[in-house]
Amino acid sequence: MYVVNYNKRELKDVEMAGSQKVTVRWLIGRQTGAKTYAMRIFEIAPGGIVPIHTHPEEHEIFVLNGKAKMLGDIEATAKKDDVVFVPSNEPHGYDNTEGKDIFRFICVIPLLNGE
Amino acid sequence: MYVVNYNKRELKDVEMAGSQKVTVRWLIGRQTGAKTYAMRIFEIAPGGIVPIHTHPEEHEIFVLNGKAKMLGDIEATAKKDDVVFVPSNEPHGYDNTEGKDIFRFICVIPLLNGE
Numbered sequence: 001m002y003v004v005n006y007n008k009r010e011l012k013d014v015e016m017a018g019s020q021k022v023t024v025r026w027l028i029g030r031q032t033g034a035k036t037y038a039m040r041i042f043e044i045a046p047g048g049i050v051p052i053h054t055h056p057e058e059h060e061i062f063v064l065n066g067k068a069k070m071l072g073d074i075e076a077t078a079k080k081d082d083v084v085f086v087p088s089n090e091p092h093g094y095d096n097t098e099g100k101d102i103f104r105f106i107c108v109i110p111l112l113n114g115e
Numbered sequence: 116m117y118v119v120n121y122n123k124r125e126l127k128d129v130e131m132a133g134s135q136k137v138t139v140r141w142l143i144g145r146q147t148g149a150k151t152y153a154m155r156i157f158e159i160a161p162g163g164i165v166p167i168h169t170h171p172e173e174h175e176i177f178v179l180n181g182k183a184k185m186l187g188d189i190e191a192t193a194k195k196d197d198v199v200f201v202p203s204n205e206p207h208g209y210d211n212t213e214g215k216d217i218f219r220f221i222c223v224i225p226l227l228n229g230e
Binding site for chain 2: 033
């Protein structure tokens with residue numbers, strides 16, 4: 001067992017095409033104990049966005065701070081204390097371009113490809 | 116995709132032997148899209164405890180509120196913004212008997228047995 005503050009995990013910029021002002025920390029990944037799924041924390045600064053994209057990994061998300069417009073098959077805003085589920089291969093994105101606060105969320109994904 | 120506030124999920128008492136003042140909500144379970152792992156939220160009220168127990172399911176935990184003493188192989192307190200990893204079959208528990216705040220945390224587990 002271990003306990004670690006999330007700020008101790010390495011902060012990385014998200015380099016995905018079209019992403020702006022987005023960072024990620026891998027909280028529990030394969031090298032730190034994850035067996036079949038991993039926990040990450042993302043931050044999208046005000047003015048930032050993760051554009052619509054698609055991949056096989058489903059997302060189990062819990063919003064910690066702020067709010068953002070969900071991009072994809074629904075018209076919805078996700079805010080603090082909301083849960084978001086993105087099924088496998090469903091187009092999705094997160095738009096904080098009009099936000100005033102950091103949109104911070106936990107995102108759990110399966111480790112499908114040996115990451 | 117869906118977005119739902121965690122308070123919309125059914126609140127259940129945790130009935131595990133020795134647990135006191137503990138509730139759980141299944142945020143994303145098999146019936147709501149989870150394929151191989153599930154996201155729950157637990158609350159342990161001040162004075163409450165989850166005693167040491169063991170099972171095959173590892174835990175990936177993120178603490179949302181309060182603090183609690185971790186029971187098991189380490190002497191540690193987990194508090195807001197901490198990440199906790201409990202490996203498979205490792206004895207663990209959470210003690211909020213001396214706390215003044217609700218200890219609230221996200222806990223992700225694998226769906227090993229068809230829950």
